[in-house]
Amino acid sequence: MYLEYIKSALSSIRSNKGRSFLTMLGIIIGIAAVLTVLIIGDGMKATVNGELDSIGATSITVSMDSTKTDKKFSPELLNDIEENIDGIYGVSPSQNMGGSFIVRDNLTYDAYISAGFAAMEKSGQVTIVHGRYFSKSDVDEAKKVIVLSQTTAKKIFGYENVVGQSVQLDAYGPVVEFQVVGVRKDMTLDTAFASFSDSPTLMADAPYTSICDAYGIASDNIESFSIYLEGENKEEVLSKTRSVVENVMGLRGENAVKISSSLGFDSTTDSILNIITSVVAIIAAISLLVGGIGVMNIMTVSVTERTREIGIRKSLGARTSSILTQFLAEAAILTFTGGMIGMLLGITISYIICKVIDFSFYVNPMLVLIVVAISTAIGLFFGIYPAKRAAKLDPIEALRTE
Amino acid sequence: MKKLVEIKDVCKIYNPGENEVRALDHVSLIIGEGEFVAIIGQSGSGKSTLMNMLGCLDTPTSGKYFLHGQDVSHMTDDEQSDVRNREIGFIFQGFNLIPSLTALENVELPLIYRGVGKKERENLSKAALNSVGLSKRMTHKPNEMSGGQQQRVAIARAIAQAPPILLADEPTGNLDSGSSKEIISIIKRLYNEGRTVIIITHDPGIAKQAKRIITISDGKIVSDMMNPDYVD
Incomplete structure (x- = not known):
């Protein structure tokens, strides 16, 4: 009908x-x-x-909810995670430090140092153009080595291939000399940060341990760290990481561990x-x-x-x-x-x-x-x-x- | 003869109050099955109101209307629709075909509302169109046909579902004399086949064709007699 x-x-x-x-x-x-x-x-x-995927989606960032606990991560915990969780390239603190590069008397540039482990090379953002990245032994022995970005190298030395040169880093007081072991490409993020300020901020990567030495800070004070993933196993790694961190640090059920799968850009x-x-x-x-x-x-x-x-x-x-x-x-x-x-x-x-x-x-x-x-x-x-x-x-x- | 239509003391009053119009004033009427009745009256006599009442298009202000023994004087709109669909085949002065539909589709309409299936609907409609001599015009639209042909489609539509009553309101009013004769002869034939036919008209010439003539004036039935001049 x-x-x-x-x-x-x-x-x-x-x-x-x-x-x-x-x-x-x-x-x-x-x-x-x-x-x-x-x-x-x-x-x-x-x-x-x-x-943006090239920045964050292949890594997980772990940090503490500062409103719930004062605890910080230790390098030992990071090693624990690296050894106990499968399917990851590695773990590295993601600690960023300020300071400045001293080029010569009266000429300094603001510095932005990413301090981490050798695994940071696997973050998917690092492309070495000259020399090498810092190694695990560099980290273990806290060697004063540094990897500069192309822009940083050009700004300080006037040319790019500066492997073997050394730079003076003013770590808020003490001036420490770092040996340049490599030069990497500028990152998307570098350009993004650079555009926020008028004076150029020079990017560089250095071993976490060496930076702690240089700045005189304790090494078990890691506020956040990154886990670099091998494949599409994000969820599994996420949950395992949470349980390892909560177990080791005695934070079970407190929901104090913040895990994000990107740098917060996506959302x-x-x-x-x-x-x-x-x-x-x-x-x-x-x-x-x-x-x-x-x-x-x-x-x-x-x-x-x-x-x-x-x-x-x-x-x-x-x-x-x-x-x-x-x-x-x-x-x-x-x-x-x-x-x-x-x-x-x-x-x-x-x-x-x-x-x-x-x-x-x-x-x-x-x-x-x-x-x-x-x-x-x-x-x-x-x-x-x-x-x-x-x-x-x-x-x-x-x-x-x- | 079985009673088909029984109207008891029906009044229809428009504008109740000071300027009220009594379109029907205490009308009583019985029409039996198989009768051929003409209701004749001048315009304003109340014959249209009576026709609307008989056709279940309107309800009385007072009084009762029994159709097939069923009281149809106070029904809801949808109940009235169902009664019209089941009991009454309308033939209007202005044909009242739907212009966007073909002859066949027009004839099918009441069958659609009755819920008849497609196949049976088509057979019934074709048979009805055949019986009015329009088997070759089924796919024509109303504006492709003459007035006489359109009225024949309307007749086919009225008989397709075989309702007990054919209610014709000035069926020849819009037609030339040739077509009029044709239509009247079809209506007579339908009566002879056993249908109850009620024609409402102001034309004594048309009324004379019927077997029983009821005259209405000022909302009252003034005469009701068998037609002495009736010829089969």
Whole structure:
């Protein structure tokens, strides 16, 4: 029976092709706009996250919740983890120190030293261009060796290959000489940090132990450390790390260990991108609302025009619900069809835009389902008022109209 | 003869109060199965109101209407729809076909509302169109047919589901004399096949075709007699 109502809805849409299309246009544009924004938003997120992945996604950062405990990590704990957990390249403190490089009398540059273990080379961000990275024995023996970034080398020495040279590091008072064993490429992060300040901050990596010596701090004062992963075993490593740390440090059940799988870049940028996408999508959704009102408008006109038809149908035995269903179906078919066309249009437009500005293009199947559901729902929602008007018509009155 | 329609002391009052209009004023009427009745009256006589009442399109202000022994005078809209669908085949002055549908689809409409399956619906509708001589016009839309043909489609629609009553409201009012004759002869044939036919008209020439003539004036039945000039 309902099939018949849908059929008669279809035939009345067909008999009014031009107007039906114009009515649909509002929905087509609305759906296309919303979909384009959402797909491009997804593409933007995927692209930006893809770029950030090289920074953080292959490592886990472990730190303490300072509101719950004062305890710090010791190098022994880090060795424990390295020995007891499979599937990792290694563990390294992620301690950053300030200070300055003394180039000559009266000329110093701010320094930003990453102090860690030899495993830091495996962080996925280190590319050695000259010499070597510092080794495990360098760390064990607390040798005063250092790896400079390309920019740092050029800034201090005027050229890049400075292996074998030495630099003076002012460690907040004591000046310590470090031997340059290698030069690495600038990191994404270096450039990011550098852009925060006007005076250049020079990046370098050095063994954790040597830095502790130089700055005169105790080595069992590690605030956070990183675990470098070999593969897709993040979850497993995460839970094992948590249990090892909690066991060794006696912090079971206190939820004091904070573990994050990235440097905190993903979540912030993600939420910013989400906000941008949502705002634009809401603006686009307004056009969908306008389209829905257009459908309601045309359906109301159509009910008025077809008053006599409604009267005829009622005189032949159509119930209130039959008329209601017929007009609701008509509205829903209009917006559903509009939604489908709008979807194709939206996918095409966003594909072209993603290709042009080099974003990754991906259409979430859920998105497609939601779009179909929403466009049909718009028809049902905005069709209710005119359909109810049609269904309530008095057959005698309706038959009398010309 | 079994009672088909029984109207008891029915009044229909519009605008109750000072300017009230008594469209029907204590009307009582019995029509038996298989009768051929014409209800004749001038415009404003209340014949349209009576026709709406008989067709279950309207409910009386007071009084009772029994159709097939069932009290249909106070029903909900949907119950009335069901009774119309089951009991009454309408033939209107203005044909009242739906312009966007073909002849066949128009005839199928009451069957759709009755819930008849597609196959049977098509067979019944085709048979009805055949019986009014339109087997070659099934796929035509109303605007592709003459007035007489359109009225024949309307008749086919009224008889397709074999309702007990055919209710014709000025069936020839919009037709030329040739088509009128054709329509009247089809209606007569349907009566001869055993259907109950009620024609509402202001035209004595049409009324004369019926076997029983009821005259209505000022909302009252003023005469009800067998037609002495009736010819089969």
